[in-house]
Amino acid sequence: xxxxxxxxxxxxxxxxxxxxxxxxxxxxxxxxxxxxxxxxxxxxxxxxxxxxxxxxxxxxxxxxxxxxxxxxxxxxxxxxxxxxxxxxxxxxxxxxxxxxxxxxxxxxxxxxxxxxxxxxxxxxxxxxxxxxxxxxxxxxxxxxxxxxxxxxxxxxxxxxxxxxxxxxxxxxxxxxxxxxxxxxxxxxxxxxxxxxxxxxxxxxxxxxxxxxxxxxxxxxxxxxxxxxxxxxxxxxxxxxxxxxxxxxxxxxxxxxxxxxxxxxxxxxxxxxxxxxxxxxxxxxxxxxxxxxxxxxxxxxxxxxxxxxxxxxxxxxxxxxxxxxxxxxxxxxxxxxxxxxxxxxxxxxxxxxxxxxxxxxxxxxxxxxxxxxxxxxx
Amino acid sequence: xxxxxxxxxxxxxxxxxxxxxxxxxxxxxxxxxxxxxxxxxxxxxxxxxxxxxxxxxxxxxxxxxxxxxxxxxxxxxxxxxxxxxxxxxxxxxxxxxxxxxxxxxxxxxxxxxxxxxxxxxxxxxxxxxxxxxxxxxxxxxxxxxxxxxxxxxxxxxxxxxxxxxxxxxxxxxxxxxxxxxxxxxxxxxxxxxxxxxxxxxxxxxxxxxxxxxxxxxxxxxxxxxxxxxxxxxxxxxxxxxxxxxxxxxxxxxxxxxxxxxxxxxxxxxxxxxxxxxxxxxxxxxxxxxxxxxxxxxxxxxxxxxxxxxxxxxxxxxxxxxxxxxxxxxxxxxxxxxxxxxxxxxxxxxxxxxxxxxxxxxxxxxxxxxxxxxxxxxxxxxxxxxxxxxxxxxxxxxxxxxxxxxxxxxxxxxxxxxxxxxxxxxxxxxxxxxxxxxxxxxxxxxxxxxxxxxxxxxxxxxxxxxxxxxxxxxxxxxxxxxxxxxxxxxxxxxxxxxxxxxxxxxxxxxxxxxxxxxxxxxxxxxxxxxxxxxxxxxxxxxxxxxxxxxxxxxxxxxxxxxxxxxxxxxxxxxxxxxxxxxxxxxxxxxxx
Numbered sequence: 001x002x003x004x005x006x007x008x009x010x011x012x013x014x015x016x017x018x019x020x021x022x023x024x025x026x027x028x029x030x031x032x033x034x035x036x037x038x039x040x041x042x043x044x045x046x047x048x049x050x051x052x053x054x055x056x057x058x059x060x061x062x063x064x065x066x067x068x069x070x071x072x073x074x075x076x077x078x079x080x081x082x083x084x085x086x087x088x089x090x091x092x093x094x095x096x097x098x099x100x101x102x103x104x105x106x107x108x109x110x111x112x113x114x115x116x117x118x119x120x121x122x123x124x125x126x127x128x129x130x131x132x133x134x135x136x137x138x139x140x141x142x143x144x145x146x147x148x149x150x151x152x153x154x155x156x157x158x159x160x161x162x163x164x165x166x167x168x169x170x171x172x173x174x175x176x177x178x179x180x181x182x183x184x185x186x187x188x189x190x191x192x193x194x195x196x197x198x199x200x201x202x203x204x205x206x207x208x209x210x211x212x213x214x215x216x217x218x219x220x221x222x223x224x225x226x227x228x229x230x231x232x233x234x235x236x237x238x239x240x241x242x243x244x245x246x247x248x249x250x251x252x253x254x255x256x257x258x259x260x261x262x263x264x265x266x267x268x269x270x271x272x273x274x275x276x277x278x279x280x281x282x283x284x285x286x287x288x289x290x291x292x293x294x295x296x297x298x299x300x301x302x303x304x305x306x307x308x309x310x311x312x313x314x315x316x317x318x319x320x321x322x323x324x325x326x327x328x329x330x331x332x333x334x335x336x337x338x339x340x341x342x343x344x345x346x347x348x349x350x351x352x353x354x355x356x357x358x359x360x361x362x363x364x365x366x367x368x369x370x371x372x373x374x375x376x377x
Numbered sequence: 378x379x380x381x382x383x384x385x386x387x388x389x390x391x392x393x394x395x396x397x398x399x400x401x402x403x404x405x406x407x408x409x410x411x412x413x414x415x416x417x418x419x420x421x422x423x424x425x426x427x428x429x430x431x432x433x434x435x436x437x438x439x440x441x442x443x444x445x446x447x448x449x450x451x452x453x454x455x456x457x458x459x460x461x462x463x464x465x466x467x468x469x470x471x472x473x474x475x476x477x478x479x480x481x482x483x484x485x486x487x488x489x490x491x492x493x494x495x496x497x498x499x500x501x502x503x504x505x506x507x508x509x510x511x512x513x514x515x516x517x518x519x520x521x522x523x524x525x526x527x528x529x530x531x532x533x534x535x536x537x538x539x540x541x542x543x544x545x546x547x548x549x550x551x552x553x554x555x556x557x558x559x560x561x562x563x564x565x566x567x568x569x570x571x572x573x574x575x576x577x578x579x580x581x582x583x584x585x586x587x588x589x590x591x592x593x594x595x596x597x598x599x600x601x602x603x604x605x606x607x608x609x610x611x612x613x614x615x616x617x618x619x620x621x622x623x624x625x626x627x628x629x630x631x632x633x634x635x636x637x638x639x640x641x642x643x644x645x646x647x648x649x650x651x652x653x654x655x656x657x658x659x660x661x662x663x664x665x666x667x668x669x670x671x672x673x674x675x676x677x678x679x680x681x682x683x684x685x686x687x688x689x690x691x692x693x694x695x696x697x698x699x700x701x702x703x704x705x706x707x708x709x710x711x712x713x714x715x716x717x718x719x720x721x722x723x724x725x726x727x728x729x730x731x732x733x734x735x736x737x738x739x740x741x742x743x744x745x746x747x748x749x750x751x752x753x754x755x756x757x758x759x760x761x762x763x764x765x766x767x768x769x770x771x772x773x774x775x776x777x778x779x780x781x782x783x784x785x786x787x788x789x790x791x792x793x794x795x796x797x798x799x800x801x802x803x804x805x806x807x808x809x810x811x812x813x814x815x816x817x818x819x820x821x822x823x824x825x826x827x828x829x830x831x832x833x834x835x836x837x838x839x840x841x842x843x844x845x846x847x848x849x850x851x852x853x854x855x856x857x858x859x860x861x862x863x864x865x866x867x868x869x870x871x872x873x874x875x876x877x878x879x880x881x882x883x884x885x886x887x888x889x890x891x892x893x894x895x896x897x898x899x900x901x902x903x904x905x906x907x908x909x910x911x912x913x914x915x916x917x918x919x920x921x922x923x924x925x926x927x928x929x930x931x932x933x934x935x936x937x938x939x940x941x942x943x944x945x946x947x948x949x950x951x952x953x954x955x956x957x958x959x960x961x962x963x964x965x966x967x968x
Contacts, residue, residue: 006635017597018593019590020590020593021589023587071589071593072762073586073587073589080793117789118790118793
């Protein structure tokens with residue numbers, strides 16, 4: 001009985017549902033449109049594939065689940081990219097995609113064909129500052145005239161109208177801090193997170209005057225940070241999560257970015273082998289639930305409900321335990337081989353509360369629905 | 378123009394009714410002869426009228442090849458051979474030959490006896506059809522006739538499934554049938570060598586999917602079975618008797634052992650037993666792992682799985698039963714199903730009506746059965762997905778790839794992927810559409826040693842890239858080509874040699890005697906033709922290699938001499954050259 005079989009027996013108890021796929025190339029992208037997800041390769045020396053995948057029917061239906069035997073992804077559309085792709089965003093209400101990769105001198109715009117299964121490159125968007133080794137982060141304003149927000153550094157941030165290609169907003173600052181994530185919150189607001197941990201909320205109707213935590217991150221020690229804003233505009237409470245490469249997880253209230261509501265230490269192996277892969281996400285279907293990945297071959301799910309004001313007297317952070325840890329990538333794919341796989345990205349299913357997708361650097365993609373062992377049966 | 382023509386005959390884009398016609402170097406081969414399980418009328422058979430237009434099938438087709446025992450690949454065979462009419466050879470592997478008739482008879486029974494269908498083949502027809510079968514071994518080259526040969530390769534998928542290479546001279550086609558590239562619990566993965574066929578024909582039904590791993594499918598199955606028996610329920614698994622039943626038996630056996638479960642597992646007698654019997658016979662067709670453990674104990678005799686007795690269905694408590702036939706039409710599985718359907722605790726994997734969501738079934742005698750048990754539908758069939766297809770194409774290295782059973786519009790991306798990554802042409806014909814591939818077969822010609830040696834003796838060494846003109850005779854005999862010297866050819870053919878000699882007269886203005894004219898000619902040619910062998914013979918004639926020049930004095934005009942230039946047919950070039958040269962005249966003689 002190999003360890004893979006052993007873990008499989010364990011998994012009967014741990015997961016409601018579990019799927020494992022082998023992609024043709026590893027992805028750092030998992031972007032949703034309804035029940036379909038985009039993945040894209042990031043190799044530098046060969047052609048990469050962008051795939052538009054339809055999830056197995058069993059994951060989409062509510063009734064008569066048992067009657068659908070298909071457990072496979074269906075490739076609905078596919079395309080080829082000469083560049084590596086590190087970020088992919090869908091432009092809502094269109095058949096367009098915007099991708100970013102290295103070399104970071106432009107963004108690529110794609111069209112998903114309607115009458116065939118091809119994704120074609122249609123145009124490019126020039127970036128403000130050409131960087132050789134930094135790729136611009138991308139977010140899309142889904143207004144009537146969609147605008148693409150992009151930038152590799154604070155000073156190169158701009159919004160470009162997709163149709164006219166006119167620049168409708170620039171940060172217009174000289175700050176050269178490197179960006180780690182961008183997120184559009186509503187028609188006029190976006191959030192940024194710098195690699196240093198500096199967070200900001202920007203109103204595009206005004207000249208650059210973000211609400212931010214000025215200090216270079218909750219700590220300074222060369223850690224790299226990423227962040228995600230959860231339910232925006234839905235009442236008080238911490239809705240911003242910030243994750244550092246030293247395993248620190250901070251929850252912040254947008255009204256006071258300088259003082260995190262809670263700051264905990266996640267039990268992860270540090271330092272992260274590739275801090276650029278760090279990712280923290282809020283569960284769309286579970287209150288106060290977060291997932292983190294990028295430290296190793298696992299994805300950890302946390303329940304932050306009891307974290308309010310979590311900080312010990314002496315200022316040290318308290319350790320928290322994950323609600324669930326997905327180890328499938330280590331047992332099914334790694335199988336004890338060196339080097340162990342590293343999770344490149346993860347995402348929550350938009351409708352199924354406990355279903356996540358996670359991908360690793362060895363091209364595996366898992367879809368898993370974990371069992372909340374603490375919840376009443 | 379030599380070409381290979383391929384026409385998929387099965388109509389419709391859905392899976393079923395695999396039947397492909399291939400024409401290669403004048404030979405016609407039919408690949409598979411499947412039945413479409415979804416239709417009840419003639420639509421279930423391939424459209425043979427395409428072939429019969431050309432006259433009698435037996436005369437037109439050189440052979441029929443069946444890839445494996447699934448009905449969508451062999452279901453129409455008895456209809457084709459006995460009702461439409463074909464008496465030529467039908468090739469398949471040994472396990473396929475053994476199992477096919479069982480499945481065909483089983484299907485016939487259900488169609489005719491249970492559903493009352495007419496125009497169906499009879500048991501005798503199945504027997505007569507199987508008499509035409511020639512069984513082949515893996516990797517064995519089989520000569521269908523002097524020119525056509527076939528070879529079977531391991532395909533995985535189900536017991537006895539094979540991929541076939543069809544070869545005529547230097548042209549070849551590989552047909553994959555159904556295959557999979559990942560080994561499972563009882564079968565290995567498909568494998569082919571770098572045979573570099575002109576064309577690889579592969580099914581593309583699952584080409585645009587990315588398959589869930591085998592482990593996860595098994596997990597799903599185990600979870601459902603386990604959950605049911607944990608709550609004391611019964612599990613009914615109707616399977617298509619063969620192939621998959623073995624797989625699931627092995628899976629349950631392995632996990633029952635690991636989880637230390639005592640819940641009884643049964644398989645119904647009849648077909649499954651026969652299948653186990655055949656699996657034992659064909660153990661070389663199973664994968665490495667099974668063959669290894671088979672030495673220790675017979676893997677197909679299970680520790681935890683026992684034969685089923687009807688009476689067990691009434692036993693209280695949990696149990697798992699594998700029953701046949703597959704779709705709950707009749708027989709044991711239907712009986713058990715009736716008994717257990719009313720209980721919510723029970724679960725079964727089921728057939729058509731239930732799959733479409735029906736919860737009330739009408740049984741014989743107008744009885745209505747309400748299905749309260751949980752129903753799960755699981756698919757274990759192992760087909761190659763996009764990744765698998767790329768792998769196989771990479772192994773065989775064909776010039777072109779042809780995908781059948783797919784929709785062209787939905788596979789543009791895959792076509793591009795195959796063409797770009799593997800640098801081969803990719804075709805996707807619709808059913809009934811013919812694809813024509815031009816080929817440039819190489820024709821090997823043997824050259825005799827004597828001829829080669831003679832050419833070498835001519836002096837100039839051959840240059841590798843420069844073409845060299847060679848004179849010889851091409852003999853075509855028994856599909857063999859040989860280039861030999863004319864003398865040898867004459868000898869072999871028993872013919873006398875005829876020499877052709879040309880003589881040309883060149884008039885020269887010269888008042889001296891002919892011997893001196895000859896000397897003048899000699900000197901002139903010697904100085905001009907430095908590369909050739911120019912000789913002045915004692916009898917006064919001049920030779921330039923094998924061309925002979927003789928001077929004569931015509932009686933009428935003492936101021937004119939006639940030079941006779943004579944050469945053999947082979948030296949035409951030199952002869953003509955010398956004649957034109959001499960016609961220009963000789964240089965002034967020194968006084």
